[in-house]
Structures are given as C-alpha cells and as structure tokens.
Amino acid sequence: MDARAELLDLLRENARYSVSDLARLTDRDESEIEETIAALEQAGVLRGYQAVVDWSQAESEPVRATVELNVALDRETGYDDIAERIVEFDEVRSLRLVSGDFDFALDVEADSMGAVSRFISEQVAPVPAVTQTVTHYVMESYKENGIEFDDGHDDDRLSVTP
Amino acid sequence: MTGPSIAERVRQVPPSGIRRFFELAEEMDDVISLGVGEPDFTAPSRAREAAIASIEQGRTSYTANRGKRELREAISDHIEKWELTYDPADEILVTAGASEALDLTFRALVDPGDVVAIAQPSYVSYVPGVVFAGGTVLPVQTRAEDEFVLTPEVLEEAGAADADLLVLCYPNNPTGATMTHEELARVAAFAREHDLTVLSDEIYADLTYVGEHTSIASVEGMKERTVVYNGFSKAYAMTGLRLGYALGPSEVIDAMNRVHQYTMLSAPTTPQYAAIEALRSCDDSVERMRTQYDRRRKFVLSRFSEMGIDCFEATGAFYVFPECPWNDADAFAEALLEEQKVAMVPGSAFGESGSGHLRVSYATGLDDLRTAMDRLEQFLQ
Numbered sequence: 001m002d003a004r005a006e007l008l009d010l011l012r013e014n015a016r017y018s019v020s021d022l023a024r025l026t027d028r029d030e031s032e033i034e035e036t037i038a039a040l041e042q043a044g045v046l047r048g049y050q051a052v053v054d055w056s057q058a059e060s061e062p063v064r065a066t067v068e069l070n071v072a073l074d075r076e077t078g079y080d081d082i083a084e085r086i087v088e089f090d091e092v093r094s095l096r097l098v099s100g101d102f103d104f105a106l107d108v109e110a111d112s113m114g115a116v117s118r119f120i121s122e123q124v125a126p127v128p129a130v131t132q133t134v135t136h137y138v139m140e141s142y143k144e145n146g147i148e149f150d151d152g153h154d155d156d157r158l159s160v161t162p
Numbered sequence: 163m164t165g166p167s168i169a170e171r172v173r174q175v176p177p178s179g180i181r182r183f184f185e186l187a188e189e190m191d192d193v194i195s196l197g198v199g200e201p202d203f204t205a206p207s208r209a210r211e212a213a214i215a216s217i218e219q220g221r222t223s224y225t226a227n228r229g230k231r232e233l234r235e236a237i238s239d240h241i242e243k244w245e246l247t248y249d250p251a252d253e254i255l256v257t258a259g260a261s262e263a264l265d266l267t268f269r270a271l272v273d274p275g276d277v278v279a280i281a282q283p284s285y286v287s288y289v290p291g292v293v294f295a296g297g298t299v300l301p302v303q304t305r306a307e308d309e310f311v312l313t314p315e316v317l318e319e320a321g322a323a324d325a326d327l328l329v330l331c332y333p334n335n336p337t338g339a340t341m342t343h344e345e346l347a348r349v350a351a352f353a354r355e356h357d358l359t360v361l362s363d364e365i366y367a368d369l370t371y372v373g374e375h376t377s378i379a380s381v382e383g384m385k386e387r388t389v390v391y392n393g394f395s396k397a398y399a400m401t402g403l404r405l406g407y408a409l410g411p412s413e414v415i416d417a418m419n420r421v422h423q424y425t426m427l428s429a430p431t432t433p434q435y436a437a438i439e440a441l442r443s444c445d446d447s448v449e450r451m452r453t454q455y456d457r458r459r460k461f462v463l464s465r466f467s468e469m470g471i472d473c474f475e476a477t478g479a480f481y482v483f484p485e486c487p488w489n490d491a492d493a494f495a496e497a498l499l500e501e502q503k504v505a506m507v508p509g510s511a512f513g514e515s516g517s518g519h520l521r522v523s524y525a526t527g528l529d530d531l532r533t534a535m536d537r538l539e540q541f542l543q
C-alpha cells in the first residue's frame with residue numbers, strides 16, 4: 001500500500017492514532033505522516049474525524065431515521081441541484097444518491113419522532129422536485145462505521161502457549 | 163501394588179519449559195500476555211458458517227482417511243502459489259492439526275536409533291515427537307548473528323551430515339525469521355549431499371510480511387525428499403478446530419496414512435467443511451489479519467528500537483525475538499511479569515540458541531501491545 005492508502009486505512013480504523021503511533025505502525029517518519037495527512041486534508045480526501053457513538057449506552061438518545069426519497073427531474077433541475085438544497089439542513093447527517101427503487105437515501109437525526117416527522121413533511125417533502133418520501137425509524141443499531149456494538153468476545157486463549 | 167509404571171520414553175520428556183511460566187502468569191490478574199502462540203482473531207465468519215451448516219445438514223460421519231477429496235483438491239490449488247504441485251489422490255493427507263501430521267511422520271519414518279536433526283530455536287513439539295518415536299534428537303543451533311536462518315555451516319558443525327532427518331520451520335516460531343529461496347537452496351544442497359529427508363513446518367507460510375514465502379520443497383530436487391506441513395490454525399485463526407495437512411511423496415504419505423487410519427481414522431469432519439470454505443472464499447480475511455499483524459510487527463520493532471532493545475527484523479509468523487536486556491532472560495521475564503504484569507516467554511524454552519532472547523508474540527490487539535510496550539519501557543528505567 002502507498003502511504004496515502006495506508007494512512008486512510010489506519011485513520012478509518014481509529015482516527016485518534018497519534019502521529020507517532022502512525023509512524024510506528026507503518027515504519028515511516030513522523031514528518032512524512034504529518035505531510036501525508038496534511039496533503040489528504042488539503043485535497044479534500046479527509047473531510048473530518050468523528051466519534052462512533054453507541055446511543056443505546058448514552059444518557060439520552062436522538063431519534064434517527066433512514067429516509068428514501070424519490071424525485072422528478074426536469075430541464076432545470078438535476079440531482080445535484082436537489083442535493084444541494086437538502087444537504088443544507090442540520091437534521092441531515094448523510095445524503096447519498098443511490099441506484100434502485102428510489103433516488104436518494106438520507107440519514108436524518110432529531111430530538112424526537114415528532115421533530116423528525118415534521119422535518120420530513122415540512123422541509124423535505126415540499127421541495128418541488130420531491131415526489132415521495134418513505135421514512136424508516138432506526139430501532140436498534142448493531143454496527144456503525146465498521147464497529148460492532150456488542151460486548152466483544154472474551155479472550156479465552158490460554159495466557160502462555162507454545 | 164505399585165501402580166502403572168510410566169514408559170521410559172515418556173518419562174524422558176520433561177514437561178514443557180513454557181509450562182512453569184504459564185502457571186505464574188495464570189495466577190495473576192490483569193496480565194498482558196505477549197506469550198500467546200495463537201491468533202487473537204476468530205476464524206473467518208464464512209468458514210464458521212460453513213461448519214455450522216454442515217452440522218445442520220447432519221454431516222457428522224467420518225470422512226475418507228486422507229480427508230475429504232474436495233478439501234484435498236482445494237489444498238492442492240491453494241499451494242500452487244508457492245510453486246508446490248501435489249496430487250490430491252495420494253500426496254496430501256489431512257490431519258488433526260499440523261501437530262498430528264508431524265507425529266505421524268516421526269512414527270512412519272523414524273526407527274529406534276535414527277537421528278533427527280532439529281533446527282533450533284524451534285517450536286516445542288519436535289523434540290518430544292522424535293523421542294516418543296524412539297529416535298535420537300540432534301539439536302542444530304541457528305545463530306543470532308545469522309538472524310536465526312539455517313545454514314549448511316551450522317548443520318555441518320552440529321554433525322547433521324550423519325543424520326537421517328532434518329526438521330526446520332520457516333517462518334519460524336519462536337524467532338519470526340523467514341528464509342529466502344537462496345538460503346533454502348543452500349540447505350537443500352546439504353540435504354541432497356547427505357541424503358537427509360527434510361520435514362518442513364510451513365504453518366506460518368501465509369504470514370510472511372516481506373517478499374514471498376518459499377517452500378524448500380519447491381527447490382530443485384527436493385520434492386521427493388521433503389514433507390511439508392501446513393494447516394488452518396494460524397493464517398485462518400482456526401486453532402481450536404484442529405485441522406492441518408501434510409504434503410509429501412506418495413510412499414511417505416501412504417506410510418503416514420497407515421498410522422493415521424489406525425489411530426485417528428480421519429481428521430474431524432466439521433472443520434473440514436470450514437476449511438473448504440476458508441480456502442474457497444476467505445483470502446480477504448487472511449489478508450486483513452495479515453495486514454494487522456504486519457502493522458503490529460512494525461509497531462513493536464519501532465518501540466524496541468526506541469528503547470534501545472536489539473532486535474533483528476523478523477519478517478514472518480507473529481513473533482519477534484529481541485535480545486534480552488539482561489543476561490538472564492528467565493530472570494528478566496519473571497521480574498517483568500511480577501513488576502509490570504507483562505508476559506514474554508524466555509527464548510531458552512525453544513532450545514539452547516534461544517537463550518538470552520525473549521519471544522514476543524504480537525497476536526494481541528494494538529491497545530494491549532501499546533500498554534505492554536509502555537510498561538516494558540517503565541520496567542527498563
């Protein structure tokens with residue numbers, strides 16, 4: 001793997017690896033690590049570093065939903081134009097154009113079910129190109145960003161083996 | 163009545179050198195063990211699913227003595243990447259771990275008094291295996307200055323020219339050393355010149371981090387005098403499923419199978435289903451684990467170098483084998499365990515030339531490795 005690919009892989013595994021650990025893990029100089037990360041940020045490849053939260057273990061839990069969105073395009077309005085409007089809302093955590101039965105998949109987050117519903121019906125549905133929305137509330141999360149939300153496996157190996 | 167008397171060849175073999183250390187470590191809480199000789203990963207989920215499905219379908223009978231044909235065929239395809247060509251019909255034997263395959267070979271090839279040269283430091287089972295079969299062990303000490311690579315010079319010096327068999331293991335447990343094609347070719351020339359049969363334990367072949375694994379059996383003129391061992395314990399993290407295999411000339415595999423059919427009948431059935439699936443679809447999982455090991459390997463080597471601990475660049479398995487900062491590695495390992503709760507195995511457990519070294523396994527998550535290295539640093543201050 002080249003330095004960029006390897007760093008992306010490591011940071012996606014754990015964005016809090018220190019520069020010195022990244023250097024050790026890849027057998028590269030710290031300065032090279034710093035430069036590569038800076039270049040990745042500069043190029044817009046690395047867009048942020050965020051925590052993975054298991055809300056079921058937190059004191060309060062936001063309401064989250066996956067929303068399917070269908071749209072009708074016309075001469076003046078393309079997917080990008082619609083997306084540009086929708087990304088602006090704080091409630092929208094992610095927005096992707098997808099293949100298949102609907103056009104956009106949104107992850108939406110708000111304080112209550114009412115707030116999510118109102119957001120969809122009052123902000124998203126009225127966007128002129130939007131023809132249909134289907135809201136799926138998240139009931140339980142088992143894995144996010146590659147991290148499993150179980151208690152992990154006990155290490156049942158013997159402590160010293162040949 | 164004096165009770166049953168234990169056979170001399172069993173009494174001859176002392177309990178494993180690792181045992182005492184294991185007991186010490188087991189007694190303590192919160193030990194970070196870098197003394198584990200098996201993966202910290204679990205078997206790939208596809209392989210586990212295949213095992214479960216086979217049980218659900220009621221596939222719980224014996225298999226062919228040599229192992230399921232489909233598995234032998236998959237093994238035959240898998241090993242082509244190492245330039246090994248073996249006929250699934252009569253040159254491959256599926257066993258209950260590489261351990262069983264090694265034992266079968268000693269029983270099939272060793273007559274009382276036959277001399278078996280064993281390249282050390284080595285995995286702890288070869289010596290007892292030879293003794294149980296009635297053979298005589300000739301230890302061959304590889305040298306730290308050669309980075310524990312086996313050379314014709316040390317073979318000559320140890321008197322291996324007169325031996326009947328030679329056991330070697332690369333990538334090596336406990337040193338992490340690997341051997342290049344050129345280095346193996348020199349050993350091969352020695353084996354041919356002195357008519358040695360070579361037993362090559364390549365269970366860590368898939369865990370090679372620099373360059374490609376080479377099998378001594380792929381060296382010109384060696385296939386007919388070599389038995390190769392491999393299995394699913396290490397690369398596929400399937401230790402507890404107990405499945406391995408041997409590759410060799412059909413006469414040798416036949417002889418091994420004769421012992422196997424009377425003592426084991428067939429390797430366990432369920433793991434054979436897991437293994438077929440592992441070979442068919444788990445290359446990505448192996449590669450992911452290999453990548454993790456490689457990063458940890460680099461991490462540990464970097465930390466050693468920051469602490470001023472001498473360690474050659476081990477390029478295989480999941481061990482590094484640093485020189486011990488104290489003369490007495492046994493005392494060091496014990497003190498480190500008691501004061502900092504970090505377990506490393508003294509190299510002397512693996513043979514004379516291992517003394518003065520420590521076997522450090524990096525089959526442990528990075529968080530624990532980091533903490534263990536910090537504790538080691540503290541211990542050294």
Ligand SMILES: Cc1ncc(COP(=O)(O)O)c(C=O)c1O
Nearest residue numbers: 162259260261285335393395406
């Ligand atoms: C070098 C070596 N050979 C063989 C084995 C045993 O392998 P298996 O689980 O296939 O019996 C081990 C396990 O630690 C090993 O390190």
